Amino acid sequence: MMNEKQVIALSGQHSQLLIKVGEAPEICYWGKPVSGDVSQFINALSRPVPYGRLDKDVPMTLSPELARGLFSSPGLEGHRDGKDWAPAFAVIDIDQCADNGLALTAEDTVAGLRLVTELNLDQHDVVKVRHTLINTKAGVYQVNRFANTLPLPERANELMTYYGRWVHEFQTVRQALPQGGYQQENRRGRTSHEHYPALVAGTTHFGEQQGEVWGFHFAWSGNHRLRVDVKADGRRFMQAEAIYLPGEIALAEGESLSTPWLYASYSADGLNGMSHHFHQHVRHSILTNEMKAKTRPIHLNTWEGIYFDHDPAYIEQMASQAAEMGVERFIIDDGWFKGRNGDKAALGDWFLDESKYPNGLAPIIEHVNKLGMEFGLWFEPEMINKDSDLYRSHPEWLLAVEGYEQPTGRNQYALDLSNHDAFEFVLARLDHFLSHYNIAYIKWDMNREIVQPGHQGKASGHQQVELYYQLVDKLRAKHPLVEIESCAAGGGRIDFEVLKRTHRFWASDNNDALERQQIQRGMSYFFPPEVMGSHIGASHCHSTRRRHSINFRGLTALFGHMGIELDPVRECDEEKQGFEKYIQLHKSLRELLHTGKTLRLPADDPAHLIHAVVADDQSQAVVMVAQLAMPTNSLSGTLRLVGLNPDANYQISLVDQPNNFFEGIVSCQPAWCYEGIHLSGEWCDSVGLAMPIMDAESAILIKLEQI
Numbered sequence: 001m002m003n004e005k006q007v008i009a010l011s012g013q014h015s016q017l018l019i020k021v022g023e024a025p026e027i028c029y030w031g032k033p034v035s036g037d038v039s040q041f042i043n044a045l046s047r048p049v050p051y052g053r054l055d056k057d058v059p060m061t062l063s064p065e066l067a068r069g070l071f072s073s074p075g076l077e078g079h080r081d082g083k084d085w086a087p088a089f090a091v092i093d094i095d096q097c098a099d100n101g102l103a104l105t106a107e108d109t110v111a112g113l114r115l116v117t118e119l120n121l122d123q124h125d126v127v128k129v130r131h132t133l134i135n136t137k138a139g140v141y142q143v144n145r146f147a148n149t150l151p152l153p154e155r156a157n158e159l160m161t162y163y164g165r166w167v168h169e170f171q172t173v174r175q176a177l178p179q180g181g182y183q184q185e186n187r188r189g190r191t192s193h194e195h196y197p198a199l200v201a202g203t204t205h206f207g208e209q210q211g212e213v214w215g216f217h218f219a220w221s222g223n224h225r226l227r228v229d230v231k232a233d234g235r236r237f238m239q240a241e242a243i244y245l246p247g248e249i250a251l252a253e254g255e256s257l258s259t260p261w262l263y264a265s266y267s268a269d270g271l272n273g274m275s276h277h278f279h280q281h282v283r284h285s286i287l288t289n290e291m292k293a294k295t296r297p298i299h300l301n302t303w304e305g306i307y308f309d310h311d312p313a314y315i316e317q318m319a320s321q322a323a324e325m326g327v328e329r330f331i332i333d334d335g336w337f338k339g340r341n342g343d344k345a346a347l348g349d350w351f352l353d354e355s356k357y358p359n360g361l362a363p364i365i366e367h368v369n370k371l372g373m374e375f376g377l378w379f380e381p382e383m384i385n386k387d388s389d390l391y392r393s394h395p396e397w398l399l400a401v402e403g404y405e406q407p408t409g410r411n412q413y414a415l416d417l418s419n420h421d422a423f424e425f426v427l428a429r430l431d432h433f434l435s436h437y438n439i440a441y442i443k444w445d446m447n448r449e450i451v452q453p454g455h456q457g458k459a460s461g462h463q464q465v466e467l468y469y470q471l472v473d474k475l476r477a478k479h480p481l482v483e484i485e486s487c488a489a490g491g492g493r494i495d496f497e498v499l500k501r502t503h504r505f506w507a508s509d510n511n512d513a514l515e516r517q518q519i520q521r522g523m524s525y526f527f528p529p530e531v532m533g534s535h536i537g538a539s540h541c542h543s544t545r546r547r548h549s550i551n552f553r554g555l556t557a558l559f560g561h562m563g564i565e566l567d568p569v570r571e572c573d574e575e576k577q578g579f580e581k582y583i584q585l586h587k588s589l590r591e592l593l594h595t596g597k598t599l600r601l602p603a604d605d606p607a608h609l610i611h612a613v614v615a616d617d618q619s620q621a622v623v624m625v626a627q628l629a630m631p632t633n634s635l636s637g638t639l640r641l642v643g644l645n646p647d648a649n650y651q652i653s654l655v656d657q658p659n660n661f662f663e664g665i666v667s668c669q670p671a672w673c674y675e676g677i678h679l680s681g682e683w684c685d686s687v688g689l690a691m692p693i694m695d696a697e698s699a700i701l702i703k704l705e706q707i
């Protein structure tokens, strides 16, 4: 047992963690890097003990324990036939790892449990933490709750949290952190549109560029609970956990359970600083190796173009036109497999529909490849319709509890992945297509929520998620170069654990540029643009029935992994020229957009959203100003461009604007819009440029190049 208290420092570029390890580990500092004798921190931060409570100080440890007198939500709740329910773990081993991390082993010999805590701070200032529990005694240990806990300082008193729904993902809301704390629970069986598993705590009025913030992302694709608690003594902490269904986690002697990883980052430079840390972490540690070097090709996805109406000759025409516009990957979405003529039948029957494709898939793939494009195909592997050959021969493969009727979602049910034969069947069907055809990419969809995840009568919600990960992993092991887009009715399953095994997310089924501006902004706090699928849809948006110009649609889709989602054959020449223009623009900026630093810039007019990407070496940048609604005033103030090199000079030019920008809506625009201008980075940041006048639902693009 470690009676001697010691302080271990984990240092990043812009943040530091000081961990006091005695009997139990406590993070006593998480903020800007500090220098000096760390051993002094123990005294500097030793707390007073007030009257009216326990007679000794109780540390806020990495896994709070009732047995130590910490009256907070415990890190672990469980029992062994009603006993061993309030463990207290004592650290027996500290392993300082080469990757700026710690592995702490702690034991409770009475309860017969061991707890291993892994904690790392990477070079991009992202902390990751998880616990593993091992049952070391005879008898089954039933785990009810098992959480990750990180402390917050008392000055963290505001929150940015998320809400949303289908076609309205990643909406953010600001709120004060009240005495009662904050809690969000997701019980939808997947990451969910409603409760994206992340939040940010910060100092009063924290913003994009200012304030201290502590951001958290919980990498788990099932049910979860996030809380930020304010204790009665004012101390506060963030806690994240997978929610287990009754009885589903039972550890026999020698068995273990790990929590999902909790990712977190401190920034002294507001939300932009935090996002940069997470984006760099995603780029360097989450995304798989083979993907890092590859340029992300422009997509054409058939879904909103033809839905279930598949005719190979027509699809080949679509492909030819797509290639002419500069598309680099052509994806056939839902509707290609046996009996899939609408969304009521056929899920599970992963065989080509020969009535639609009498000559097979190969001729289309060859056509697409000859045009110089990669080919992609849609699947929804975890699902089954009752109206399918699969269900008719295996009704027992449904994820359900006998005796209860499962409600349908999009007319479908989930497959019980804990059923070995069901798991192997789906894997074999996917493997068949990837082995027999030149498929470079699959879109992996998941269109319903999980209600009663049952396997042989017992709850298996946690296992269903783990088996989904295994299914993707096994397929990837066989086909490591096939890229996967993760989709769940748009953005219903977007998290780091999914991203470790996929390459791109379909952010939303909403291609309306106005809505997308907000959705993409919300997503940008934790994800870099290259993993966010962002498509130009038809001028008449299918999900909102709004109409938008090609300028607004094109510039909105530019700041992601760009694609087109419509039927090019039916589009008029003017629209086609627009698609081609924005595809070329994206290609010319792609490297900058997909490697640079994302910044959400301040706006004088609340009707603006301003989004920028600055090159790592600050030699160039692009800025999009989106006018979401009518300008609030007749003039819109100045555009301040932060994040540039203050000592460098930049050539600033307007690269794209709506058709009526120079005439029709104004007598004249600011002088720089006509001829461009040279300005220093310092001027751009401190003084800025006069903002032009713009119509609602339009955007402009500005390019800055160092001279």
Ligand code: DGJ
Binding pocket: 303, 333, 334, 378, 445, 447, 487, 488, 489, 490, 506, 508, 509
């Ligand atoms: C939901 C997805 O989000 C859409 O993009 C599309 O793939 C449909 N499913 C197909 O059924």
